[in-house]
Amino acid sequence: MPRFDIPAPDATARAAAYERLDGLVKPLGALGRLEELAAWLCAAHGVVPPRPLDDVRVVVFAGDHGVSALSAYPREVTAAMVRVFLAGRSGVNVLAAQAGARVRVADIAVDWDGSDVPAAVTAHKIRRGSGSIDVEDALAPGEALAAFTAGREIAAEEDGADLLIPGDMGIGNTAVCAAVVAASLGLPAAEVVGTGTGVSEDGLAVKTAAVSAALSRSADRVEDPFDRLTALGSACLAATAGFLVEASTRGIPVLLDGVFSGAAALVARDLAPGAEQWWLAGHRSTEPSQAYALKALGLTPILDLGLRLGEGSGAVQAVPTLRAARAIIADMGLLADLA
Structure with a gap:
């Protein structure tokens, strides 16, 4: 390691x-x-x-997840949203503009060709999608480290920022986050699984069962952070963890967003103890797994607006508070x- x-x-x-x-x-x-x-x-x-916090940068890590069938939205939305980010019309684009922040999107594992977008977007791509964690590993051997390294490279490219914000885009990512947080903290699936994009009560039961199956399947392979990412995570989650660690090594303060960056932060802290000193929690997500992650990290959210969009949208709302x-x-x- x-x-x-x-x-x-x-x-x-x-x-x-x-x-x-x-x-x-x-x-x-x-x-x-x-x-x-x-x-x-x-x-x-x-x-x-x-x-002054003049140079605030958001990096949205995009990727598809094998458990996307559990979401209220199809996985094709991920690729469509990458184009929306590039057009400057997403939620985080609009909110970041109000805060004077710049938005960058990085395709780490979107399940598409991506040939019609700028090469810089796909420069750090690891794979297309990930395995369905309830029945198989999310990543192949070596891919977690490769994605983690890609995230470190992205943070290095953003050196000089006054503040960094990791965002996320990927249908199915709340199930992955729940699994990673549960495995990291020894929690049962029922305590960490939330409704994500808005699944029904029946959908929540199915989602909880899938996360529980993932935890059972990988119970003997979660002690090592990279094994945990391989079994239960995703390439974009591993890249986000690498981004957080590299920012800390460079002394760049980071404002975490919601459930996705919270899960990545737990893994990053396990890999690089002390890195959490460079992070603040921008807002409280409606997803239960984020609360457990932040408690373990010793972080208190700045804002609580009931947001569950992801993308970095909650964290950018906290930038004016930091400026104040x-x-x-x-x-x-x-x-x-x-x-």
Whole structure:
């Protein structure tokens, strides 16, 4: 298993941030979570105040999943949505534009030819789709590491960003996330499976049974993170984990989105302990597996808007809150300066 050198956020900058926050023209702690976020940004950027969040980038990892038949939507939607991202008309495109963030889409495992899209979109493609985890492994031997490496390469290509956001697109991905979170934390399927794109009560029962079957099938092969990704994950989930690890090695702060990046973060943390110090949780998903993942990672969501779109759409909504946190430490006056 590869080893990673994860730097620690700047503790001196964090301490200086809290000292400045305590000296602002307000009662101690009066700005609550904004103060915590401001200090986190100072530690991540290594300076007080932190840099303006001018360069925010979203990378949407796209891929199809073998369990897509359990979804309320057909798997062909994944390929169609890649084109929507490229046209700038998806939910995350619209919301990212409001936050001044740039959106990139990376086809890691979409089940299509993809010859009509820019080569940069498919430059890191690993395979077309993945196995149906209830009856077979998601990936072939070696593909989890290859996808993880692709995600690291993508993060390296995004070096220089003030903040990175991993997004996702793939019909069937909530079932995969539930399986990975359950295997990572030793939980039963019934506790982590949610309705995803909106399956019916009967559909939820079928989905839960499929995740339970996947967990039983792979019970003796989930201790190693790459074996876990091979048996239960997907190429795009492995790539997202690689993206998170590489961002941490480079000291780039990351704002996690929903259930998909939460599941990937659990695997990334297992591969690179300490990497979670560079991550914030942008929002609370309606999917139950995300809550378990964030609790295990020690992360508290910034927003809770009842979102379940994915794509990075929830995390970009938290960017203005982070900018507000930066503004208070950069622009508020000091009690010591009062006449």
